[in-house]
């Protein structure tokens with residue numbers, strides 16, 4: 001008989017979660033800890049990453065906080081040194097840090113020519129370079145050992161552009177491309193032990209998009225209503241609903257899976273609107 005629980009174990013694996021103090025990243029970090037992984041919660045604010053690491057420790061896991069900006073190679077390299085000093089290895093990288101800026105989205109009364117080019121550049125930098133750079137730094141020890149799992153965070157907007165959301169959608173489309181490119185590169189140059197995949201979450205209420213989706217009284221905005229009407233399950237996602245896919249992609253259960261982007265979206269990407 002195949003013992004299926006051992007297929008999904010991450011016991012003693014060392015995982016770095018960028019954006020690990022955020023809404024989705026903290027749930028994914030807790031999920032990996034629950035599967036047995038040691039967690040380095042990486043973010044820019046010491047108090048936030050330490051609070052998350054403490055919460056994981058309080059729940060019986062093993063965790064540390066790491067302060068680094070995903071766009072700062074020097075800080076990322078210092079974080080890598082700290083993890084290798086503490087645990088001696090890096091097995092898993094979740095590239096969750098990312099997000100949008102108002103100026104990279106066309107306002108309701110604007111058109112393309114109202115786009116802020118500096119904001120567009122910052123959003124592309126955060127989402128694309130903010131994934132490439134941590135991968136460049138943290139995947140090095142994985143490549144040296146020929147073993148590791150990388151999970152990037154895409155979005156529904158990567159393949160089905162949302163109206164107005166120009167910078168973020170372009171950056172997440174680039175994440176899909178980078179995920180596939182890196183999967184091929186790693187398998188070709190470092191062997192089958194390094195896998196690179198992505199999750200494309202549907203719409204989850206977070207700090208960044210709350211006011212776009214919900215009014216002050218928690219009723220849906222018209223944007224929120226449009227999204228729900230295009231979601232066959234008729235609701236937003238709960239952050240914990242990303243945990244199963246995350247564990248699967250990082251675990252031996254996905255040993256032959258690389259270069260894919262898994263939607264976790266209540267059916268949004270399957271629905272044509274008709």
Ligand SMILES: NC(=O)c1ccc[n+]([C@@H]2O[C@H](COP(=O)([O-])OP(=O)(O)OC[C@H]3O[C@@H](n4cnc5c(N)ncnc54)[C@H](O)[C@@H]3O)[C@@H](O)[C@H]2O)c1
Pocket residue numbers: 018019020021022023024025042043044068069070071095096097098099100126130153154155156200201202203204205206207208209
């Ligand atoms: N919430 C959604 O509906 C949704 C849907 C699809 C994709 N996503 C993606 O999921 C990821 C997490 O989103 P979230 O909703 O949890 O947002 P969030 O704002 O709660 O989390 C993002 C985290 O990244 C951190 N971060 C931002 N810039 C950083 C930087 N330069 N260096 C280090 N850390 C940085 C933030 O401090 C925050 O902790 C993002 O990549 C987002 O684009 C979210």
